Amino acid sequence: MEDSLPTISNPQTHEQPPQASSLAEKEIGNHGLTKRILRHGNSWQTPFPGDEVEVHYSGHVENGSSLGSSQEKGTPFKFKLGQGEVIKGLDEGVVTMKKGEKAVFKVPPHLAYGEAGFPPLIPPHSTVIFDVEMMSWSTIRDITRDGGVLKKIITEGDGWATPKDGDEVSVKYEAKLENGMVHSNSESVQLHVGDGKLCPAIHKAVKTMRRNEKAELSVRFSYRFIDGFEVEFGREEAITSTRSSNITILLELLSWRSVVDVLGDKKILKKVISAGEGFVYPNEGSLVKVIYVGKREDGEIFELKGSNEEPFEYMCLEDQVEESLDKAIMTMKKGEKSQVLVFSDHVQGTPEASDTVFANPKVIYEVELLDFTKDKPVWKMDKQEKIEACEKKKQEGNALFKAGKFWLASKKYEKARNLTYLAVKCIEFNHNFSDEEKQQTKALLSSCNLNNAACKLKLEDYVGAATLCTKVLEIDQVNTKALFRRAQAYLHTSDLDKAEADSRRALTIDPNNRDIKLVYQMIKTKQKEHALYQAQLFGTMISKMN
Known part of the structure; x- marks a missing residue:
């Protein structure tokens, strides 16, 4: 709300600080808001609406009372941009700031407290001045685009890649109700993205995360549960009493393995155990060098080909190895190690639960692609x-x-x-x-x-x-x-x-x-x-x- 900005209850006359910079005021937008930079920031990035910013501020009515100072309280002030948690002028001004920047904002009445003011501290039709220092901000993303799941990054992850639907991920999480009670938690749980295990919010969030990333999710009730989640993972008595409450989930992506649907019909799934190098794959006619072991459902080894000293060599799509394995190897990179699962007809289709995604493979191959040479272009x-x-x-x-x-x-x-x-x-x-x-x-x-x-x-x-x-x-x-x-x-x-x-x-x-x-x-x-x-x-x- 507009009156949520901290204020000091004892008004006093505020003396204008001396000019700290000769930089001219610049208008922001077309509604009379101005900004004068006192100290430039140390990066090129600025926050986005929805981000949670952390600032130090001091404010006063133009030629009048003090509105308080976060330095006097000893802690920075936090608020979410564009959510109406501060006056509109600060929302529009702070979004232009870089980390480490200091600036003075002159906010006209219609972007501050308007014709009503905030008596007795702020008279009607008052212009207010804020001296703001941008300390930092946390990116908050509306990953469902309807406010259902808001994600704030606590610790940045490694690399650039993120999981996709079907990938096997390992996560750590703790879910809390609005009253602070722990609803459910796990130090490490494995699931396949999109398979329905755990709550929908986790599946949507994990697709935006990088390895070792930690995030805080603010989750509305509609994204909390699937059938049976309360009983299996939560405290049933706690949920029964707070069924309409939202939850907060602390989520960490520990690791994941990419899963490739080789034919697009879930008949051949390839789970990457160790990623390969480069961006090139074998094609028809490529001479490949591989090591692989073929196992049946009961674990019995029925085929063993190649070793590091003497790899098995064959030509792709020349009917020299089992067709399913051949197709999977053509999706591998040099140096990649993968597990290839070939499913029998009665488990085909589009499984809805994680228990069936990798259930009952007819054959399992453990494959390493050591090297390959492509056919003449x-x-x-x-x-x-x-x-x-x-x-x-x-x-x-x-x-x-x-x-x-x-x-x-x-x-x-x-x-x-x-x-x-x-x-x-x-x-x-x-x-x-x-x-x-x-x-x-x-x-x-x-x-x-x-x-x-x-x-x-x-x-x-x-x-x-x-x-x-x-x-x-x-x-x-x-x-x-x-x-x-x-x-x-x-x-x-x-x-x-x-x-x-x-x-x-x-x-x-x-x-x-x-x-x-x-x-x-x-x-x-x-x-x-x-x-x-x-x-x-x-x-x-x-x-x-x-």
């Missing part, structure tokens, strides 16, 4: 090298497709397609190539797209399959395989009119193709079923209207 290849590399990747993809490894095969075709596309562009802008060479590269590009479309159909990525077939048809409008596979894709996405059009075109080109005829019949059957459904739906609507 495409931009260093000439045209012939691109075509040869494309042919190689295509053949590798064909072998993987026959083996039923459709995801790996798709990756090979994508790599081959990219190499051929670059070769095509090179030829288009170079007139030294023959028509035969141009046709060869374009045919190779279409072949890669067609084969990849077949992979996408197997992987149930029907939109991706249709897109690839469209790229082929842009080059070759009468390609029956592209029409046939796009018709299959449209059938699965229920674009029946498009599916029929593609199958009709394909049959016009190859009228005796048995596979195309079969798909065409499936499309017609689907269309009849859909028409019947629409008729029944319309009949139901009519009967309800009558």
